[in-house]
Amino acid sequence: MTTLTPEDVRREPASQLAAGVGGGLLVIAGQELRDIWLSARGPAIVIGTSLLLSLLTYLAASNEELNIIDQRDTVNLVSQIAMALAVGVSLLFTADCLSGERERETLESMLVTPVPRRQIALGKYMAAVSMWPVLLLVAVPYIWVLREGEGVFADAMLGALVVGTLLVIGFASLGLLVSIFSGSNRLSLAVAFFIFVLLLAPTQLPLGGWFGDAITQINPMTAGSTFLHRVIVKEHGWGEDLDLLIAPAVWAIVVTAAAFIATGRLRLQGSFGR
Amino acid sequence: MISRGGLAVVAMVALVASVGANRQAAAREPMAAGELTVAVSKSQVSAVTGDSFTFTSEIRNAGSEATRQLIANLAFVAIDGGTYVDPEDWSAERTQAVAPIAVGATASQTWTVKTVLQGDVAAYVVVLPAPPALAADSPLAVSPAIQMHVEEHRALNPGGVLPTVLVVPVVVLLVFGGMRVVRRLV
Numbered sequence: 001m002t003t004l005t006p007e008d009v010r011r012e013p014a015s016q017l018a019a020g021v022g023g024g025l026l027v028i029a030g031q032e033l034r035d036i037w038l039s040a041r042g043p044a045i046v047i048g049t050s051l052l053l054s055l056l057t058y059l060a061a062s063n064e065e066l067n068i069i070d071q072r073d074t075v076n077l078v079s080q081i082a083m084a085l086a087v088g089v090s091l092l093f094t095a096d097c098l099s100g101e102r103e104r105e106t107l108e109s110m111l112v113t114p115v116p117r118r119q120i121a122l123g124k125y126m127a128a129v130s131m132w133p134v135l136l137l138v139a140v141p142y143i144w145v146l147r148e149g150e151g152v153f154a155d156a157m158l159g160a161l162v163v164g165t166l167l168v169i170g171f172a173s174l175g176l177l178v179s180i181f182s183g184s185n186r187l188s189l190a191v192a193f194f195i196f197v198l199l200l201a202p203t204q205l206p207l208g209g210w211f212g213d214a215i216t217q218i219n220p221m222t223a224g225s226t227f228l229h230r231v232i233v234k235e236h237g238w239g240e241d242l243d244l245l246i247a248p249a250v251w252a253i254v255v256t257a258a259a260f261i262a263t264g265r266l267r268l269q270g271s272f273g274r
Numbered sequence: 275m276i277s278r279g280g281l282a283v284v285a286m287v288a289l290v291a292s293v294g295a296n297r298q299a300a301a302r303e304p305m306a307a308g309e310l311t312v313a314v315s316k317s318q319v320s321a322v323t324g325d326s327f328t329f330t331s332e333i334r335n336a337g338s339e340a341t342r343q344l345i346a347n348l349a350f351v352a353i354d355g356g357t358y359v360d361p362e363d364w365s366a367e368r369t370q371a372v373a374p375i376a377v378g379a380t381a382s383q384t385w386t387v388k389t390v391l392q393g394d395v396a397a398y399v400v401v402l403p404a405p406p407a408l409a410a411d412s413p414l415a416v417s418p419a420i421q422m423h424v425e426e427h428r429a430l431n432p433g434g435v436l437p438t439v440l441v442v443p444v445v446v447l448l449v450f451g452g453m454r455v456v457r458r459l460v
Binding site for chain 1: 432434435438447454
């Protein structure tokens with residue numbers, strides 16, 4: 001991540017940065033968006049994702065033709081992988097956004113700009129979550145070509161949009177929260193990634209019984225994944241499984257609130273891992 | 275030398291054995307599945323992976339009384355020793371309920387098979403009585419096996435997805451490449 005350059009400061013005088021609600025926020029967000037999308041980082045991730053989805057789609061279509069995987073299962077698989085990639089990438093971007101600046105010793109110059117700390121964090125956050133709509137857009141042709149009937153496509157797109165948005169918001173906030181307090185980038189990325197894997201792993205486990213049901217309901221990843229599976233594969237109506245959206249929604253609200261309360265405690269030095 | 279008590283024990287064992295044998299005979303007696311014959315419309319199939327074919331099975335009641343409700347099940351087994359066979363991949367509907375069949379009458383079922391893996395696989399239909407008549411020692415009626423020889427076939431464009439999986443990464447690459455070129459020019 002880069003910080004405000006002298007060119008940016010010249011472009012946006014300090015009085016303008018401080019003036020108006022969100023003036024500094026837009027400058028930070030714009031700079032971060034340019035940093036992601038005009039450098040090699042964002043495009044490389046999107047191109048890599050499209051290659052991965054191409055491979056998966058081809059394999060899924062081969063298996064679907066052989067009757068090994070159901071057509072709705074293939075749509076669900078591609079939707080969930082696009083969503084998991086977006087969640088993972090947004091998480092790692094936000095986990096890097098402040099601890100990375102701290103480690104590269106560029107945080108100090110950013111903190112002395114007349115931009116409130118919350119706006120600095122929010123600007124970086126907005127740039128990180130911008131990966132999600134782009135990755136969802138890339139997934140559209142794959143889901144379209146695998147669908148069989150308009151209903152599957154609409155269910156998959158709408159389901160992925162709702163669940164993915166909630167999860168991306170929650171996990172990007174988690175990355176931000178970890179990054180605020182981490183003294184080193186390595187620690188921040190390791191902690192954020194560990195929590196991500198910890199919550200993602202149960203989606204691959206056969207969960208059963210009261211304990212499995214509890215995990216499915218409480219863990220935002222398993223709840224979101226199960227919701228998509230029921231809507232896309234089992235053809236459930238949205239109203240039937242709305243309870244499965246509670247965990248992702250609560251996760252998004254609680255972690256985002258915690259992250260933005262914590263941005264007020266953003267310091268030059270991290271609280272741990274120095 | 276057998277004592278009087280010993281004789282009594284031997285007599286009791288013989289009595290129990292004789293009662294057990296009678297019970298087994300009694301259990302088998304009402305079971306009519308042994309008098310059913312099952313025929314299938316194919317004996318050999320050559321196919322490539324991804325092919326589908328249908329065949330019919332015909333259950334004939336050659337007994338002296340009407341059958342009970344029956345269950346017909348399509349089963350698969352690898353006969354080359356190496357092919358992994360997951361029956362649900364080979365046929366989506368492998369169980370059919372068969373209504374009671376009158377004496378001398380027949381009942382037909384249609385089955386669809388999709389050859390998903392290369393190798394030599396046999397398919398056959400098993401008929402068994404529906405619960406509660408099903409007993410552990412009930413004889414089952416089985417059809418002759420259909421021998422399937424499946425060769426591998428790789429479709430280059432499965433489900434018509436090939437253009438999409440090739441074009442999308444290229445388009446994404448062109449969009450970002452174009453953005454870089456435009457940025458340099460501006």
